[in-house]
Amino acid sequence: MKYKLLKKETTSGARLGLIETAHGNINTPIFMPVGTRGSVKAMNPEELKNLGAEIILGNTYHLNLRPGIGIISNAGGLHKFMGWDRPILTDSGGYQVFSLTRLRKMHKDGVEFASHIDGKRFFLGPKESMAIQKDLGSDIVMAFDECTPYPCSYEVAQKSLEVTLRWEKISREQNLQKHQNLFGIVQGSVYRDLREKSAKELTEIDFDGYSIGGLSVGEPEKLMFQTLDWVTPILPENKPRYLMGVGTPKQIIESIARGVDMFDCVMPTRLARHGTAFVGAGATVPVKAGRYSNDFTPIEPGCQCYACRNFTKAYIRHLLNVGEILGMRLLTTHNLYYFLNLIKQIRESIKGGYFLELREKFNAEI
Numbered sequence: 001m002k003y004k005l006l007k008k009e010t011t012s013g014a015r016l017g018l019i020e021t022a023h024g025n026i027n028t029p030i031f032m033p034v035g036t037r038g039s040v041k042a043m044n045p046e047e048l049k050n051l052g053a054e055i056i057l058g059n060t061y062h063l064n065l066r067p068g069i070g071i072i073s074n075a076g077g078l079h080k081f082m083g084w085d086r087p088i089l090t091d092s093g094g095y096q097v098f099s100l101t102r103l104r105k106m107h108k109d110g111v112e113f114a115s116h117i118d119g120k121r122f123f124l125g126p127k128e129s130m131a132i133q134k135d136l137g138s139d140i141v142m143a144f145d146e147c148t149p150y151p152c153s154y155e156v157a158q159k160s161l162e163v164t165l166r167w168e169k170i171s172r173e174q175n176l177q178k179h180q181n182l183f184g185i186v187q188g189s190v191y192r193d194l195r196e197k198s199a200k201e202l203t204e205i206d207f208d209g210y211s212i213g214g215l216s217v218g219e220p221e222k223l224m225f226q227t228l229d230w231v232t233p234i235l236p237e238n239k240p241r242y243l244m245g246v247g248t249p250k251q252i253i254e255s256i257a258r259g260v261d262m263f264d265c266v267m268p269t270r271l272a273r274h275g276t277a278f279v280g281a282g283a284t285v286p287v288k289a290g291r292y293s294n295d296f297t298p299i300e301p302g303c304q305c306y307a308c309r310n311f312t313k314a315y316i317r318h319l320l321n322v323g324e325i326l327g328m329r330l331l332t333t334h335n336l337y338y339f340l341n342l343i344k345q346i347r348e349s350i351k352g353g354y355f356l357e358l359r360e361k362f363n364a365e366i
Contacts, residue, residue, distance in 0.1 A: 019087075024054070027054060036267065042325070061134070110125020110127075134175070142179050143207070203234065211244050244264065265339075
């Protein structure tokens with residue numbers, strides 16, 4: 001993988017870059033649709049490409065459970081298994097250490113899980129996670145870490161960071177495929193000295209890129225941005241920076257202003273499945289609501305997505321209410337288009353030198 005820093009705003013930390021991988025280039029800043037189990041919900045690969053998706057995500061924990069790494073390996077890797085020939089990033093399973101607290105038991109070398117599917121127990125640590133991701137063949141591999149909850153005490157965050165740094169060092173020592181690249185993950189909750197310690201030590205290990213984890217877990221938005229202000233100046237300028245699991249349109253713009261390059265979030269697809277669409281400066285429209293039963297306008301006037309060019313809120317609401325899968329697909333199409341088009345506009349604004357104007361206009365409309 002090669003990362004090229006093409007331009008940096010002089011009045012903010014916003015960066016324009018290019019990541020070159022074995023499965024294609026990624027223009028940054030970039031939003032990455034989430035395909036946890038090997039599929040972005042309700043979408044096929046060709047539709048994702050038409051929307052402008054350049055990279056998608058898969059999850060090590062979930063794919064290891066079903067269908068199992070043996071099946072994916074026999075298929076020739078995750079790219080071939082799911083019919084996606086562009087870059088893939090795989091999460092390490094570290095987030096599940098946080099999200100599945102009731103189903104896991106911590107050990108020095110990793111985590112013993114009880115499967116959320118059938119209760120079967122299995123072990124996942126840095127060595128195991130790297131081996132699974134090696135077989136998946138993703139372009140960007142995440143180091144194995146522990147994500148802390150919010151709130152948590154300083155003592156808990158400090159102990160967790162010690163575990164995470166040890167696991168990340170072990171992750172770095174593992175062999176991957178030649179085309180694969182490993183990202184370290186900055187942790188430390190909302191404590192400045194812990195975050196700075198994490199960023200500095202990971203930089204010394206020299207990963208191919210750097211992620212910022214442990215945010216968007218319930219902390220106030222102000223603390224999220226403050227944490228980025230602490231961390232991004234420490235991270236190398238010649239490596240990509242990825243804010244995991246974030247977020248809202250406002251959070252994406254504000255994080256880009258602080259030097260972040262890559263984002264992922266389940267919000268566009270999850271809200272679509274519940275009948276909600278993104279419009280404007282991140283506002284949401286509950287299309288499933290009764291007040292739209294006779295609304296024969298598109299989800300968002302002027303939007304060029306397939307759903308808005310061809311259908312009305314009334315029709316999509318009808319589909320959702322009678323359980324027709326097309327309704328969910330149309331809302332998912334719109335929401336992913338919204339996020340991918342927003343990130344495209346942000347790239348154009350950085351290239352054209354008017355990112356701050358776009359940021360101010362966006363925030364004024366919230």
